[in-house]
Amino acid sequence: MIEVQRLMKRFGPKVVLRGLDFSAHAGEFVALLGPNGAGKTTFLRILASLSRPTAGVVRIGGYALPQEAAAVRRTLGVVSHQTLLYGDLTAEENLLFYARLYGIEHAGQRVKEVLELVGLERRRADLVRTFSRGMQQRLSIGRALLHDPQVLLLDEPYTGLDQDASAILDQILRTVAAQGRTILLTSHDLARAEDLATRFDVLSRGRIVASAGREALHHSGLLAFYRQALEAA
Amino acid sequence: MKPRAPFLQSVWAILWKDLAAELRSRELFSGMFIFALLVIVIFNFAMELDVATRRSVTAGVLWTTFFFAGTIGLSRSMAMEKDRGSLDGLLLAPVDRAAIYFGKMLGNLLFMLLVEALILPLYSFLYNQNLFNGGLFLVILLGSLGYAAVGTLLASMSIQARTRDLLLPILLFPVLLPLVIGAVKASGGYLSGAAREEILPFLNLLLTYDVIFLSISYMLFDSVIEE
Amino acid sequence: MERKPLALTVLDILSALSLLIATYLALFYAPTEAVMGAVQRVFYFHVATAWVGLLGFLAAGFAGVMYLVRHDLKWDVIEVAAVEISLVFFFIAIALGSIWARPVWNTWWTWDPRLTTAAITELVYLAYFMLRQGIEEVERRARFGAVYTLIGAVSAPVTFMAIRLFRTIHPVLFGASSEAAKGEFSLAPGMRVAFFFALFAFTILFVDLFWHRIRLGRLAARVDQARLQAG
Numbered sequence: 001m002i003e004v005q006r007l008m009k010r011f012g013p014k015v016v017l018r019g020l021d022f023s024a025h026a027g028e029f030v031a032l033l034g035p036n037g038a039g040k041t042t043f044l045r046i047l048a049s050l051s052r053p054t055a056g057v058v059r060i061g062g063y064a065l066p067q068e069a070a071a072v073r074r075t076l077g078v079v080s081h082q083t084l085l086y087g088d089l090t091a092e093e094n095l096l097f098y099a100r101l102y103g104i105e106h107a108g109q110r111v112k113e114v115l116e117l118v119g120l121e122r123r124r125a126d127l128v129r130t131f132s133r134g135m136q137q138r139l140s141i142g143r144a145l146l147h148d149p150q151v152l153l154l155d156e157p158y159t160g161l162d163q164d165a166s167a168i169l170d171q172i173l174r175t176v177a178a179q180g181r182t183i184l185l186t187s188h189d190l191a192r193a194e195d196l197a198t199r200f201d202v203l204s205r206g207r208i209v210a211s212a213g214r215e216a217l218h219h220s221g222l223l224a225f226y227r228q229a230l231e232a233a
Numbered sequence: 234m235k236p237r238a239p240f241l242q243s244v245w246a247i248l249w250k251d252l253a254a255e256l257r258s259r260e261l262f263s264g265m266f267i268f269a270l271l272v273i274v275i276f277n278f279a280m281e282l283d284v285a286t287r288r289s290v291t292a293g294v295l296w297t298t299f300f301f302a303g304t305i306g307l308s309r310s311m312a313m314e315k316d317r318g319s320l321d322g323l324l325l326a327p328v329d330r331a332a333i334y335f336g337k338m339l340g341n342l343l344f345m346l347l348v349e350a351l352i353l354p355l356y357s358f359l360y361n362q363n364l365f366n367g368g369l370f371l372v373i374l375l376g377s378l379g380y381a382a383v384g385t386l387l388a389s390m391s392i393q394a395r396t397r398d399l400l401l402p403i404l405l406f407p408v409l410l411p412l413v414i415g416a417v418k419a420s421g422g423y424l425s426g427a428a429r430e431e432i433l434p435f436l437n438l439l440l441t442y443d444v445i446f447l448s449i450s451y452m453l454f455d456s457v458i459e460e
Numbered sequence: 461m462e463r464k465p466l467a468l469t470v471l472d473i474l475s476a477l478s479l480l481i482a483t484y485l486a487l488f489y490a491p492t493e494a495v496m497g498a499v500q501r502v503f504y505f506h507v508a509t510a511w512v513g514l515l516g517f518l519a520a521g522f523a524g525v526m527y528l529v530r531h532d533l534k535w536d537v538i539e540v541a542a543v544e545i546s547l548v549f550f551f552i553a554i555a556l557g558s559i560w561a562r563p564v565w566n567t568w569w570t571w572d573p574r575l576t577t578a579a580i581t582e583l584v585y586l587a588y589f590m591l592r593q594g595i596e597e598v599e600r601r602a603r604f605g606a607v608y609t610l611i612g613a614v615s616a617p618v619t620f621m622a623i624r625l626f627r628t629i630h631p632v633l634f635g636a637s638s639e640a641a642k643g644e645f646s647l648a649p650g651m652r653v654a655f656f657f658a659l660f661a662f663t664i665l666f667v668d669l670f671w672h673r674i675r676l677g678r679l680a681a682r683v684d685q686a687r688l689q690a691g
Binding site (some may be wrong): 015028033045048049050051052070074076078080081083084085087088089093097098101102103127170192 | 239243245246247250253254255257258283313316317321322323324325327358416428459460
Binding site for chain 3 (some may be wrong): 442
């Protein structure tokens with residue numbers, strides 16, 4: 001579903017991604033781990049078509065970036081630590097707006113479904129400005145799912161969430177994963193990632209340095225695997 | 234699979250979103266309007282707008298007011314996009330980048346026209362000068378269009394810089410001079426009942442400016458918002 | 461460390477020499493203008509510096525287009541060099557113009573189209589540097605710089621036309637009409653030599669400075685890179 005080969009990204013003199021190889025099958029839930037400055041956000045922004053690769057091949061759902069960006073954008077849902085919502089619009093209006101941008105037919109019906117999925121149907125007529133951080137993040141996931149994307153990218157979605165809000169977010173992500181979508185998630189929180197993902201990739205200094213499936217971790221645990229991967233790199 | 238939403242639908246969606254948000258908060262509009270009012274009051278005392286002076290400076294006062302108030306609207310409208318990282322939200326959607334430009338530009342134009350529509354009768358009331366003039370309306374439409382065209386582009390740049398609000402007027406005003414000349418001269422011509430041949434060159438200037446800056450801003454907008 | 465190319469050294473010497481000759485021609489060789497007197501001699505440098513400003517302006521616009529097409533930071537370095545040279549030389553041209561205008565029109569400043577357009581372009585370029593200063597990220601800075609350079613490049617001719625529509629009292633060169641009172645004059649043969657040589661000398665100076673400034677920009681980029689690698 002996601003196919004990345006020898007991806008390079010340079011910001012002026014600074015090289016952030018140096019020949020990154022990555023792939024994810026349909027239905028896989030991959031957690032992308034790594035220290036700050038390893039290039040996680042940059043990598044996700046490139047996948048999200050928000051940033052151009054300096055060199056390398058990126059294909060999502062069979063479409064190449066940046067050439068077929070419009071098609072990729074239809075395949076992708078993106079959630080970042082910024083909610084990408086408008087405070088002066090209601091929850092429903094926010095989703096309706098994005099539904100129109102994605103050219104979704106029967107937008108009203110779809111918006112209702114999504115609000116139910118993220119558990120905000122009761123607050124649909126309230127301004128997003130009045131929402132808690134957790135509710136905003138849930139609505140933000142709803143926004144990303146509006147057009148029923150096959151691939152979901154989540155960049156640090158747990159930032160700023162308290163225990164309850166994180167638990168609800170877990171719930172939603174499980175539901176979404178069970179629908180057979182491909183999910184790529186970055187997180188600092190190893191415990192959270194360990195609960196959710198089916199595969200763990202470690203990113204260090206612009207490269208994927210280790211990758212392991214859930215079964216392979218059974219005895220050692222994610223933390224040990226993560227430490228080992230960073231030391232070896 | 235449809236590759237993207239139809240162009241006009243996207244433009245309309247963005248415009249609708251700006252209008253709906255503004256109807257709720259009225260921040261942008263009230264900010265622009267109150268600021269415009271203050272500028273006029275300041276002009277009154279700075280220039281002693283007696284009957285004789287008024288005849289010659291009304292057009293200048295009006296346009297200075299509109300242009301200053303306009304920068305407030307432009308900053309605010311783009312800040313709203315950047316506030317919660319929404320510019321990324323727009324970019325993630327499979328819409329033509331030009332649709333984003335035209336959506337934002339039309340919103341900016343609309344707010345500006347709205348403020349102008351309120352300032353004109355107020356100015357007439359304060360200074361007992363009839364500004365209900367079809368020619369003047371045309372000039373205001375053309376002048377505001379050019380302003381919104383280049384302003385939307387420059388505001389989407391300044392909003393991404395560290396110096397933000399400070400930067401916008403500094404970027405905008407130097408390239409606005411032809412618009413100032415055209416708008417002030419043409420408005421002044423209509424208000425003083427000048428002959429059509431005297432006004433026409435300035436209308437042409439406005440029209441030229443609008444066409445040139447609308448097309449170049451539309452072409453450059455991609456480079457301003459895409460990485 | 462990259463060594464200074466020989467051709468650049470030759471160009472340094474050449475521009476210094478030709479500037480000396482141009483100065484001699486302007487101050488001693490050219491005949492004194494009958495009506496305006498000795499102050500008219502400033503004209504040779506006024507036009508020549510404005511010409512360099514214009515060359516820089518055109519080069520900046522071209523580099524801006526190239527950057528947006530190629531996304532190669534090389535063009536950003538060229539663009540900054542061109543803008544800087546243009547900024548400095550338009551400033552000199554405006555200052556010299558004022559010195560000339562004072563005795564001839566009895567005013568330091570006239571809102572003449574060429575002078576005003578040059579002054580507005582100065583403001584555009586100052587805004588350009590403020591814009592760049594406000595952006596840390598190298599590529600975005602280059603992108604926005606290129607966009608604003610192009611906006612400036614397109615607006616300059618429109619500004620020029622707009623001001624001409626507004627009013628004008630600048631001398632029209634080579635027009636032999638006897639409007640000396642308005643500051644107009646025709647070029648005598650001796651003046652012609654001084655005039656064209658000044659243009660020639662300053663064109664060489666432009667190429668020389670442009671080259672130096674681009675080289676400086678490249679070295680600065682390499683220092684940045686080395687610092688990043690060391691850090």
